[in-house]
Amino acid sequence: MSDNNKSIHEFDFSLICEYFSSMERQGPGSPEMTMKALGFVDNLNAGSRIADLGCGTGGQTMTLAQNTPGIITGIDLFPVFIDLFNENAGRLNVEDRVKGIVGSMDDLPFAEEELDLIWSEGAIYNIGFEKGLKYWHRFLKPGGFVAVSEASWFTAERPEEINTFWLDAYAEIDTIPNKVAVLQNSGYVPVACFILPENCWTDHFYVHQVKAQEVFLAKHRGNRAAEDLVENERREARLYDKYGEYYGYVFYIGKKI
Numbered sequence: 001m002s003d004n005n006k007s008i009h010e011f012d013f014s015l016i017c018e019y020f021s022s023m024e025r026q027g028p029g030s031p032e033m034t035m036k037a038l039g040f041v042d043n044l045n046a047g048s049r050i051a052d053l054g055c056g057t058g059g060q061t062m063t064l065a066q067n068t069p070g071i072i073t074g075i076d077l078f079p080v081f082i083d084l085f086n087e088n089a090g091r092l093n094v095e096d097r098v099k100g101i102v103g104s105m106d107d108l109p110f111a112e113e114e115l116d117l118i119w120s121e122g123a124i125y126n127i128g129f130e131k132g133l134k135y136w137h138r139f140l141k142p143g144g145f146v147a148v149s150e151a152s153w154f155t156a157e158r159p160e161e162i163n164t165f166w167l168d169a170y171a172e173i174d175t176i177p178n179k180v181a182v183l184q185n186s187g188y189v190p191v192a193c194f195i196l197p198e199n200c201w202t203d204h205f206y207v208h209q210v211k212a213q214e215v216f217l218a219k220h221r222g223n224r225a226a227e228d229l230v231e232n233e234r235r236e237a238r239l240y241d242k243y244g245e246y247y248g249y250v251f252y253i254g255k256k257i
Contacts, residue, residue, distance in 0.1 A: 015220075015229055017078045022212045026056035026081075027122030028200040028249050029149060034063045034121070040192045040253045041117055041145045044068050048116040051075060053105040053136070054123025058085035058098075064119065065094045074100035075108070105132065110139045120148045122249060125170050129179065133186035133254075140256045146188060149196060152176050152250040162243040176250055188254030196249040206237045 020026045044050075048070030052061045055074030058081075065072055074085050085100030103109060105120070106127045118140060124132040129150055136146060151166065153175045166173045174182075180190050213230045220226035 012225055013078070015226055017080050019212065019216055019229060019233075021057060021078075021080050021084060022215070023205075023208050024057065025059040025204060025208075027149075028196060028205045029060060029121050030196075030200050030204045031060075031063045033149075033196050033200055033251065034060045035067060036194065037147045037149075037192075037251045037253055038064065038068060041068075041147065043143070044070050044116060046070065049073075049110075049114055050117045050119065051108070051110065051115050051139075053108075053118060053120040053132075054126060055081070055085060055100060056123075057081050058088050058100060060119070060121045061085065061098065061100075062088055062092055062094070065089070065098045066092065070097070070116065072098045074098070075103040075105060076100065077102065077104060106135060108136070108139055112138050113141045113144075115139050116141055116144050118144070118146045118148075120146075122149050122151075124148045124150060125172065129172050129174075130182050130186060133183060133188070137187045137256060142256055144256045145191070145253060146256070147251065147253045149249045149251045150179060151247065152179055153247050154195070155246050158246040159243060162239055162246055165239055166247065173247070179250065179252060183252055183254045186254075187257055189257060191253040191255050193250055193252045196251065198244060198248075200249065201240055201244065206240070209233055209237070 046069040050064065050070045050072045052064065052072060052074045055061050055076050058074055061072060061074050076082055079102050082100040082102050089095040089098040118136050133146065140146065151170055151173050153173060156175065176193060180193060183190050216226060217230055
């Protein structure tokens with residue numbers, strides 16, 4: 001991988017955490033799309049158990065909490081994200097049923113068939129789409145739901161520049177039909193899938209990074225690692241502006257058989 005085509009995972013975790021903690025969302029999405037995906041999930045009640053894996057600071061989790069009953073556990077590797085998550089829950093007065101804990105999505109603290117819904121927006125790539133779906137399956141009750149947003153190709157072919165960028169960043173990126181097949185082969189009935197609109201990347205993600213980048217660079221003036229991180233994010237935004245018609249995030253919702 002070339003120096004100017006790094007994966008986010010190549011940067012220092014503390015810098016990544018500091019950079020993204022200033023934003024409501026740590027990836028593309030919107031409250032409207034969270035609600036749209038939630039509309040395909042049924043049979044939730046006050047006793048339902050929900051897990052948001054790779055929850056970040058909880059932007060999407062708080063939307064879930066305000067629009068569905070049940071007990072929600074957010075899990076993320078970064079303690080700072082979880083601290084902010086729990087502050088957000090307290091500010092919205094949902095801390096009695098919404099709690100963030102530090103943990104890994106590939107080592108879940110739940111019992112088998114404990115959960116009614118597993119949610120993960122823009123985070124399952126950390127362990128891989130297929131691996132995540134198959135591992136998480138055991139924690140869902142029969143009839144339970146999984147809802148994840150995942151980077152996907154919209155076309156069978158695309159320009160070499162964006163193809164190389166994404167294969168370097170996330171080799172499991174694939175077309176929507178192939179992702180749906182993985183969902184089905186992992187033990188779920190595919191319930192729905194839909195493409196997140198452009199504003200989930202622009203208005204709800206990249207625009208918010210502009211001010212964050214100014215503050216971050218001012219704090220870390222002369223720090224090459226910090227400068228490289230910002231340039232990496234700016235390049236990603238430029239590539240989306242240039243090639244967004246070929247790829248994006250897709251919500252996939254499945255029901256455990």
